[in-house]
Amino acid sequence: MSESSTNKSGPGDASTGAPGTAANLPTAFELIGGADGVKALVTRFYDLMDLEPAYGHLRGLHGSTLDGARQKLVLFLSGWLGGPDLYVQQYGHPRLRARHLPFPIGVRERDDWLACMHQAMDELRLAPDLRLRLDQAFAKTADWMRNQSG
Numbered sequence: 001m002s003e004s005s006t007n008k009s010g011p012g013d014a015s016t017g018a019p020g021t022a023a024n025l026p027t028a029f030e031l032i033g034g035a036d037g038v039k040a041l042v043t044r045f046y047d048l049m050d051l052e053p054a055y056g057h058l059r060g061l062h063g064s065t066l067d068g069a070r071q072k073l074v075l076f077l078s079g080w081l082g083g084p085d086l087y088v089q090q091y092g093h094p095r096l097r098a099r100h101l102p103f104p105i106g107v108r109e110r111d112d113w114l115a116c117m118h119q120a121m122d123e124l125r126l127a128p129d130l131r132l133r134l135d136q137a138f139a140k141t142a143d144w145m146r147n148q149s150g
């Protein structure tokens, strides 16, 4: 794998809150179990969004099928967690905030998204230090996505 297709060092992306890794430490991507771990997290996250009445409002912001969102979040998180930058390879720069502008995202939507992700991570029983890192990184990124004052 070439150096340019990975993101294993540096402080992370300040604007997106990616969970950066010091050069000699394993990446969050490695700690979560690589591609299989990312897929398991995204699968559970969107299954919960689809099934749990508590996330009905959040689900309603998405399209009739979650298939595209599932696929894209897997690609995005791979790079964001310090693994292969699959989203960028397929779609170019994520422009994540701009891509979320069509959806009204305020405090409620941010907190619902984080609650759904927390529930998915709870069920996957991640190691506590990885969990702490991801809690902080997701909180920062989700807050940065807000585009409504309420």
Ligand code: HEM
Pocket: 058, 061, 062, 063, 065, 066, 068, 069, 072, 073, 076, 091, 096, 099, 100, 103, 105, 109, 110, 113, 138, 141, 142, 143, 145, 146
């Ligand atoms: C803060 C609350 C958030 C809400 C309400 C939200 C909602 C959405 C919606 C409605 C879509 C479109 C899905 C579709 O095509 O049906 C989407 C796409 C996406 N979201 Fe979020 N999202 C949030 C936070 C996040 C966070 C924190 C991340 C990453 C850590 C993220 C990553 C993505 C990605 C990668 C896509 C696909 C973008 C593309 O079209 O290429 N989202 N989101």
